[in-house]
Amino acid sequence: MSTRGGSRTRLRSASPAPQARSVLPATPFGAVVGKELRLYSRSMLRGVSLMIAFLVGVLVCVIPSLFGTPLLLPFAGLLFAAIAAAGATNLDGDDATALWLMRKAG
Numbered sequence: 001m002s003t004r005g006g007s008r009t010r011l012r013s014a015s016p017a018p019q020a021r022s023v024l025p026a027t028p029f030g031a032v033v034g035k036e037l038r039l040y041s042r043s044m045l046r047g048v049s050l051m052i053a054f055l056v057g058v059l060v061c062v063i064p065s066l067f068g069t070p071l072l073l074p075f076a077g078l079l080f081a082a083i084a085a086a087g088a089t090n091l092d093g094d095d096a097t098a099l100w101l102m103r104k105a106g
Helices: 028-042 044-066 070-088 096-105
Strands: none
Touching: 028 044, 044 070
């Protein structure tokens, strides 16, 4: 003998949930930038390469200026960009399996 409980189904309202406004444009370029930003936030290798670039820029350029030699200070941004670019040259090694899968599927 089975008894049925008084189960009721609730229907949700048809109004959509409010969405947060995105800073990135709703274009293919915005999608690629968003994807890369998510990759940088999730990948430890990418974060470490940016941290190394930042620390090299600070240690090589800013620390000598604290001791009275500000000659290298204008080159801090350039040095950061050069080290970050050098670190980004092997980022395909981090995504290699994903690239192989995309190549075979397409």
